[in-house]
Amino acid sequence: MIRATINRTKSGSIQSFTISGHAGFAAHGSDIVCAGVSTISIGTVNSIIGLTGVTPDIEQGADGFLRCEIPDNLPVETQEKIQLLLESMVITLQSMEKDYGKYIKLTFKQ
Known part of the structure; x- marks a missing residue:
């Protein structure tokens, strides 16, 4: 299983993320879940x-x-751009978790 941990600050901004593991959805080289998360x-x-x-x-x-x-x-403007990109990543990973929950798990920490 792929485990993705999203670490947020107290204000809710994403400070970091960690992803590890293999989905096990299909054989190495054919695993669409691993390929998608990567x-x-x-x-x-x-x-x-x-x-x-x-x-x-x-x-x-x-x-x-x-x-x-x-x-x-x-700078605030740079931070806002980065947060938009990171939040987009989270939404996409959540969509994958919804469809392939047996193979990917998201966790949020503060």
């Missing part, structure tokens, strides 16, 4: 970098591990 999460990170010029603290590892943390003290 595309969504890496696409979000690439969009943050490409559209805002901000490079988050990123860590990647084995078993589908990805951690992304947004830097503190960004």
Whole structure:
């Protein structure tokens, strides 16, 4: 199962997210759930970098591990753009969880 944890600040902003695991929906190379989550999460990170010029603290590892943390003290306009991209990622992952809940689980922490 893929586990995605979204970490929010007390004010509700997304500070970081972590994704790990494999869906197990299909054989390696044919797993649409793994491919979808990878595309969504890496696409979000690439969009943050490409559209805002901000490079988050990123860590990647084995078993589908990805951690992304947004830097503190960004200008308000930049932070708003990043939050829009991150909230879009969350909505898309929630849609996947709704359809493929046996293979992906989202958790929210504050």
